[in-house]
Amino acid sequence: MSQPRVVVTGIGALSPIGVGKDAFWEGLLRGENGIREIQVMDTSKHRTHRGGEVRSFGILEDRWTAEEHRLGRASKLAIAASREAWNDSGLAGVKVPPRRIGVACGTTSGESQIFEEEVAEFLDRGHEGLNINRLEYFPVDVIGSSIARHLGVQGPVNTLTTACAAGNYAIGCAADLLRSGAVDVMIAGGADMFSQTAFTGFNSLLAVAPECCQPFDKLRRGMLVSEGAAMLTLETLPHAERRGSHIYAEVLACGISNDAHHMTAPHPEGLGAVTAMHNALRESGLKLEEIDYISAHGTGTPANDKVETLAIKKVFGARAYEIPMSSIKSMIGHTMGAASALEAVACAMAIQHRVIPPTINYRNPDPLCDLDYVPNEARNHPVTVALSNAFAFGGNCSTLILANHARH
Amino acid sequence: MTKRIVVTGIGAISSAGTGVDAFWDALVGASHEPQFPVRFDTQALDSRRAHEVREIERTALPVRKVAGERGMQFAVACAYLALKDAKLEFDALDPERVGVVYGSTLEAVRALTEFHRRVSKEGPRCADPGLFPNTGMSAAACQVSISLGYRAFNTTISNGATAGLDAIIYGYNMLLADRADFVIAGGVYPLCYESFLGYMLAGVLSPGDTGIARPFDAQRCGTVLGEGGAALLLETYESAMARGVKPLAEIKGGASVFDPTTKPGYGLQARGATAAMQDALERSSLSVKEIDLVVANASGDRAADCMESRALLNVFGKSDVPAVTAPKATIGECLSASGAFHVAAAALALSRSTIPATMNFEAPGKGCRIEPIRQTVRNDSLRNAIVNSYGYLGINTSLVLAAA
Numbered sequence: 001m002s003q004p005r006v007v008v009t010g011i012g013a014l015s016p017i018g019v020g021k022d023a024f025w026e027g028l029l030r031g032e033n034g035i036r037e038i039q040v041m042d043t044s045k046h047r048t049h050r051g052g053e054v055r056s057f058g059i060l061e062d063r064w065t066a067e068e069h070r071l072g073r074a075s076k077l078a079i080a081a082s083r084e085a086w087n088d089s090g091l092a093g094v095k096v097p098p099r100r101i102g103v104a105c106g107t108t109s110g111e112s113q114i115f116e117e118e119v120a121e122f123l124d125r126g127h128e129g130l131n132i133n134r135l136e137y138f139p140v141d142v143i144g145s146s147i148a149r150h151l152g153v154q155g156p157v158n159t160l161t162t163a164c165a166a167g168n169y170a171i172g173c174a175a176d177l178l179r180s181g182a183v184d185v186m187i188a189g190g191a192d193m194f195s196q197t198a199f200t201g202f203n204s205l206l207a208v209a210p211e212c213c214q215p216f217d218k219l220r221r222g223m224l225v226s227e228g229a230a231m232l233t234l235e236t237l238p239h240a241e242r243r244g245s246h247i248y249a250e251v252l253a254c255g256i257s258n259d260a261h262h263m264t265a266p267h268p269e270g271l272g273a274v275t276a277m278h279n280a281l282r283e284s285g286l287k288l289e290e291i292d293y294i295s296a297h298g299t300g301t302p303a304n305d306k307v308e309t310l311a312i313k314k315v316f317g318a319r320a321y322e323i324p325m326s327s328i329k330s331m332i333g334h335t336m337g338a339a340s341a342l343e344a345v346a347c348a349m350a351i352q353h354r355v356i357p358p359t360i361n362y363r364n365p366d367p368l369c370d371l372d373y374v375p376n377e378a379r380n381h382p383v384t385v386a387l388s389n390a391f392a393f394g395g396n397c398s399t400l401i402l403a404n405h406a407r408h
Numbered sequence: 409m410t411k412r413i414v415v416t417g418i419g420a421i422s423s424a425g426t427g428v429d430a431f432w433d434a435l436v437g438a439s440h441e442p443q444f445p446v447r448f449d450t451q452a453l454d455s456r457r458a459h460e461v462r463e464i465e466r467t468a469l470p471v472r473k474v475a476g477e478r479g480m481q482f483a484v485a486c487a488y489l490a491l492k493d494a495k496l497e498f499d500a501l502d503p504e505r506v507g508v509v510y511g512s513t514l515e516a517v518r519a520l521t522e523f524h525r526r527v528s529k530e531g532p533r534c535a536d537p538g539l540f541p542n543t544g545m546s547a548a549a550c551q552v553s554i555s556l557g558y559r560a561f562n563t564t565i566s567n568g569a570t571a572g573l574d575a576i577i578y579g580y581n582m583l584l585a586d587r588a589d590f591v592i593a594g595g596v597y598p599l600c601y602e603s604f605l606g607y608m609l610a611g612v613l614s615p616g617d618t619g620i621a622r623p624f625d626a627q628r629c630g631t632v633l634g635e636g637g638a639a640l641l642l643e644t645y646e647s648a649m650a651r652g653v654k655p656l657a658e659i660k661g662g663a664s665v666f667d668p669t670t671k672p673g674y675g676l677q678a679r680g681a682t683a684a685m686q687d688a689l690e691r692s693s694l695s696v697k698e699i700d701l702v703v704a705n706a707s708g709d710r711a712a713d714c715m716e717s718r719a720l721l722n723v724f725g726k727s728d729v730p731a732v733t734a735p736k737a738t739i740g741e742c743l744s745a746s747g748a749f750h751v752a753a754a755a756l757a758l759s760r761s762t763i764p765a766t767m768n769f770e771a772p773g774k775g776c777r778i779e780p781i782r783q784t785v786r787n788d789s790l791r792n793a794i795v796n797s798y799g800y801l802g803i804n805t806s807l808v809l810a811a812a
Binding site for chain 1: 521523667
């Protein structure tokens with residue numbers, strides 16, 4: 001096959017447990033809980049009051065251009081992560097034709113904060129209350145476009161909105177474009193700011209836990225709404241090797257599927273999840289025994305964790321019990337469109353550092369969730385191949401497989 | 409050997425009616441003017457007309473009722489129509505080998521507004537759990553999979569006004585990568601009061617009672633919004649031959665180029681728009697002389713039309729611009745659905761050997777030097793068409809189609 005291999009050469013991450021990829025990774029290894037009382041909105045009339053927030057924009061804290069200053073929070077989180085990934089990959093000093101560099105960013109709620117502020121004015125005062133100079137930054141294509149504008153790149157720019165699986169969809173889309181030969185470099189990942197709509201909506205579905213996120217625990221009570229961003233620099237292997245770049249991992253495959261079942265509930269047998277994992281495994285050409293670590297979707301809702309466990313058993317059979325599997329959502333909450341991108345970062349770092357981040361808040365075993373969830377403490381474990389699941393509203397399922405590029 | 413990807417079916421729900429023939433009849437000259445919307449009142453606004461979809465005919469839906477917002481209904485209806493047009497029974501396909509991709513950006517604005525209206529009136533504990541899922545931008549595409557059962561992939565591209573065309577390129581790439589045997593690729597945009605208001609306040613709508621869109625015209629004064637959905641059934645040439653179905657057109661290649669101007673807006677140097685057409689031609693292995701038709705992005709927008717005019721002159725040269733048609737004068741600016749409508753128009757033009765007219769054009773000017781085709785003409789030698797979509801934030805996408 002003449003298609004080039006695709007590798008990760010740069011990482012940027014902003015999360016409730018740390019801003020910057022190293023702070024994020026150290027937080028994961030410490031098993032830090034990033035869930036706090038929510039500051040960004042008044043929760044006094046809501047059922048729950050806790051969530052995850054990002055405390056700074058990291059390397060770009062006060063360095064916005066006048067134009068960027070006007071952007072919404074999701075775009076800023078996305079740009080900050082992209083800038084870190086760009087710098088980390090060492091592309092800043094390299095001449096790559098700008099048309100050979102593209103962007104793929106996933107998001108769930110987009111700039112929902114702008115919408116929430118403007119709709120409050122609109123409901124209060126009618127269209128006299130609307131500020132068009134602010135609304136202009138609401139349509140979600142602003143996120144991908146703002147990253148491209150910030151980096152000055154001219155290749156294909158896509159903003160993908162496949163809800164909570166959007167990060168994986170963006171990484172998969174980017175890998176496909178790289179393999180097709182249309183581009184040499186892609187900045188890909190996901191971003192979401194803390195959305196009042198998501199917080200209120202998931203609460204209305206009674207899907208939010210009051211205190212903490214306890215994936216796979218018998219007493220788990222739901223997800224925690226959160227925010228964050230992660231972007232990865234992806235390149236074709238020849239391009240990365242030619243410039244002597246550091247390589248974190250190889251993107252082996254991104255399998256996607258859809259439950260074709262229900263807008264909010266997962267398929268009871270995990271139909272889409274199983275297909276996504278099968279698609280990814282087939283595309284990677286790997287055997288089941290070669291998977292060393294599973295980064296779970298693991299939201300902490302009763303339904304997800306049960307169905308995901310079931311789906312993994314269907315795919316891996318007896319081997320399922322031997323693969324360590326953790327949910328970093330236990331620490332950072334559900335960062336929506338950023339979640340699977342942050343999980344991809346965790347997988348790349350796990351491959352690099354040979355450590356698996358834990359599932360914290362795990363106390364009570366559930367007979368329906370009986371796999372090895374790496375409870376409460378990070379574990380030294382060589383990871384050559386990592387598989388990362390992300391599932392979403394509307395039945396969208398995705399499985400990303402990352403591997404040590406020098407594994408053979 | 410690269411696979412050839414063809415269009416074998418088209419589904420369209422437009423202000424001209426349900427189905428591809430209603431859409432085509434409007435393009436080639438049936439009188440079709442924007443109306444005062446019936447779903448919301450524009451009488452007190454500065455712009456008052458739009459191309460509204462009045463109803464979706466019952467025959468366009470696979471089941472008696474499709475749940476959810478109008479954008480979700482458009483998506484399911486045009487997917488179902490595209491399958492029928494391609495002579496496929498929707499429930500006879502292997503669901504794991506049919507993929508869905510839609511362009512959709514502002515589809516959820518009405519649902520979002522209603523969600524917040526109730527929260528603001530009755531408090532957050534009374535938020536509507538049934539409406540919440542419909543506030544997601546992927547709801548339209550997902551409803552297609554839920555209604556028709558398709559599971560190969562289900563993707564939503566939210567690139568604004570280029571989303572429909574970008575979705576078709578995504579679907580084309582998915583077929584090349586063998587992730588599906590059949591792909592339903594399209595775009596949807598449902599009008600609502602809130603997004604109409606947003607565009608009006610942004611100053612892009614043609615003002616007043618008459619509200620006419622004049623692509624490339626010296627008197628153009630803004631665009632007129634339309635709505636609806638369009639979907640294409642894509643498959644490999646071999647698959648179409650094996651089924652004994654004659655393709656409507658072949659997709660040769662597409663390209664998207666970002667124009668990183670310092671601020672959002674249409675880059676008047678047209679660097680991105682020029683490069684997108686050139687890259688699309690290169691990927692199609694076609695020269696400019698082999699293009700016989702341009703399905704233009706032009707909508708009557710002052711800046712965007714000017715940029716496109718310049719790009720066309722850059723690519724084709726001052727005296728060699730092929731026939732240009734601008735469907736937005738007829739069906740309106742349908743935002744994330746526009747690209748899909750335009751590919752549908754190009755495929756129909758190639759398969760029916762006819763170039764549809766551009767309405768409301770009198771004379772070029774105000775930075776535009778393009779004269780689109782004013783009267784529908786029969787042309788039996790159409791070989792290739794190029795389709796353009798441009799977004800205010802800097803995305804420029806072009807796609808080349810060939811007669812099958």
